[in-house]
Amino acid sequence: MTVAGGAARAARPAERVRIAGMTRLLESEKVLAVALLTPGVVILVLFIAYPFVMALWYSLTSIRVGDPGHFVGLANFTKAWNDTVFQTAFRNTVFYTFWATIFKLALGMWLALLLNRHFRFKRIVRASMLLPFIIPTVLSAFAWRWMFDPTFSVMNWVLFHMGIITDRLPFLSDGDWAMWCAVVVNTWRGMPFFAITLLAGLQTISPDLHEAAALDGAGAWHRFWHVTWPLLLPVTLVVVVFSVIQTFSDFQLIYVLTGGGPANTTHLVATYAYQVGVASGLLGEGAALSLFMFPVLFAVVWFQLRYLKRVDAN
């Protein structure tokens, strides 16, 4: 309504002057920048910065659900620090992020190299490789949980009938196994994104470079290491940054796959914070637990951004 009305009025001379004034104003880089950045920044401030500050305040109080509590200083943080479950959760998170990222990178790179070749059904294969990435995590995690189920596991069936095992493997019933299962599922889910992004990176590399190297007698591995890899490095770093952030604060996968069990051995920081903050209603402690993720992520990103800038500068 207002848009239409405005357009109708625009015909009037006075309005025309005003619009001209607006355009002139937008010619200034500063004004245009402000105008362009405002919508995004407003949303981010309103829905991230402001709640973030509130969450910071929560973490310093004894707030419980339905009870605002009072200022307790760093008590929530020290309690978390001395909490053995939190310590396990933190170690798990690092373990999970580290291995999942390594696998996603290695396998994603390999897959990207394969997909970069010409073969029949290329389009459909490329599209289907993205499926794990696009299905909602909670839903695919349920499918995996069903595959790992102690009583019904199809994996056990396969391995048993191939004669590899005589009794079932404790996929989710042993803490260490369950953690590796989570790594596998996360890799499965995240690998396509790595592969497609790296594939995009590969396509920017001119084939001439490879031919030149091949003429010089360089083997495939050598060519990858000395031609492809250095050129892919910036892209790789960006993907790794995003992946580390997502994996480190992952919640859905563990929530569905193990719920943090058996015996609290598979909690991640996010799932444990959720259990404390939400299930037990200790909002202050939950906020403090979640906040432990922030400095780690911050450090990772800071280093990587700095590195990127250095690469950019060269």
Place this chain on the structure above:
Amino acid sequence: MKRRKFLKAAGASGLAGILTSHRAPVFAQANTVHILRWNDFVPAADKVLREVFAPEVQKALGLKLNVETVNANDLPARATAAIQSGNGPDIIMLLNNLPHLYSSAAVDVSNLAADIAKAGGGIYKPAEQLNTVGGKWVSLPWSLVPALIAYRKSWFDEVGAKSFPKTWKEYHEVGKKLKAAKHPIGQTLGNTFGDAPTFTYPLLWSFGGQEVDAKGKVVLDSKETIESVRFMAQFWKDAHDEGGLAWDDSNNNRAFLSGDISASLNGASIYVAALNGADKFKTEKGAPLHTDILHAPLPGGPKGTHAYHTAFNHMVMKYSKNAKGATEFLAWAHKKENYEKWFVVQKGFATGPTREWEKHAMWNNDPVMLPFKTAPQAQSRLMGFAGQPDKKAAEAWNKYVVTVMYAQACSGKMKPEEAVKWAAGELGKIYT
């Protein structure tokens, strides 16, 4: 082109529909009651709420009843968010002693509780403890889902157990033979809300262990507790399906129904599922599975026999703009003639909040369900024993401290003594 036009039109009307849909409740709010409950295991019971209660409430009280059901594990998240944001369902179902956790957000329903008690010959004592804080009723007990061991009669017979073992020691012996016959006992020790704590707490108590003393001092690290953990670790190895460490509340149902395990602590859901799917679930001899299922209470230990049954309560929320309507609805729903409609479809899976319901004719229908009738009376202790089932007990319960203690010893990750020490330490941080 045509298709695009259609999509556009559908998009526009759908968008308008959805965007305006939130306005409807605003003026309808005065006479709408939004109730949030778990997804009932007995789906027919949810159907009663939606298809029988809703129209009748509309007629009787002029209330529009909006029933929402979610996975029980997600209830606390929804309650927390609703209370913090002061916006959400008018009535929220809370399990066990969670009403203590959310008491500050509750409307006082003491009068209503008194009416229900009077009409029904008294509310069970444990239910009173779970739902009152400082002498005030903060929520109303709706039902109790007793946890009993469902077991395969024929398999127990085969190993020479003519009746269900009365003590842990006998159960251990029988279990050994069952596992040797490839029919292990199934029990979850995972982080899950129902079947795990309803097993581990009574086990602890029957050996004489307790979380705290009457004054709230942590006394878990005792000879008795260690004894119970040591027993369980051995029992686990000898008689249980070791996959149980990864189970949630549903795994044992599936394992039992598929003939993988011989016994499991559970609500009546295994039996009810076998009953409803008599053609699907068969014994290895081809008979309907339900004819081979019986129920028994947990065995006893050196310090008696104990049980804990999962309690389902309704809290009227203080933030609700229609607390009056919500209270009226609960009063209506607790009336005998109305409650009964919900009660009978449960077939005994859930028992009523008052003694009165033990007398109901439904119990005569099926002798296999009979042990559930009086199960609530056996509920001797609550979480946080020998203290109160208060906020702290709820925190310990929600963090699965007791369950994890057993799980750690059973998985071999810790020695029994270490597991107990760890759990006592965790309790110590909660009871400060």
Place this chain on the structure above:
Amino acid sequence: MLIERKWKKWFYFYLPMAVFIVFTLFPFYWMAVTAFRPDAELYRTWRQANATPFWTLEPTLEHFKGLLQTTAFPHWLWNTMLIALVSTAISLVCGTFAGYALARLKFRGSEFLGTAIFITYLVPQTLLFIPLADIIRDMHLGNTPWALMLTYPTILIPFCTWLLMGYFKTIPKELEECARIDGATRFGAMVRIIFPVAIPGILSAGIFAFTLSWNEFIYALVFMSSAELKTVPVGVVSELIRGDIFFWGQLMAGALLGSVPVALVYSFFVEYYVTGLTGSVKG
């Protein structure tokens, strides 16, 4: 010689490709088999002799029927789509504008702002959703699709901005300058010259944003309460897991149907997606 090369191609290409395909697609196959499997077969353990995990001899549609008839699944699908589309659109507008400003315009604090936008991406959702619940209440958005349409962009804008920033940097400045000489305003040049060139980048940012919103779980779980307003992940998880038993057939049917729309979008756009990313990673 030829034989040896053929052998090599099998070993270095077809074999690993096949392994990748099995690894990526097996869970989907598994979902499909489960969704069509009758309940009686679902209750066969892996140890039982008659277990046939890889196929079913009596495929049934009962799970799909149950899903569509007893739950609000069609509503969920529709909501998810609508919410994902709107929040993607919002994020794309914000992200394109912000990306352009950060890549092309010189102003004080641009670097700081770029980093600040990136950092918002680091704040964990589990930390935010309780305070967010307050804000949603104050804005009277509780239990309306807007609660999600406005909060999802917070997860999407940082990524969109950064991806497009990279993309804009690869577009030669001359393009814009030519248009400016021809008398176009700065804003006009941006909208009419630069944005069309950046379409592959915008598309890939959009596809990514769409996927993330389709995937979101916590906010949708907490902010929406009416059954008809839920999204697919929340609806399937909260209504198909019934206290004591899982409806695996329906659950998997829901998972399958819930990913079809996105899969279609991708199969159409995957080439654009790659090209779009190609542009942005160049920068």
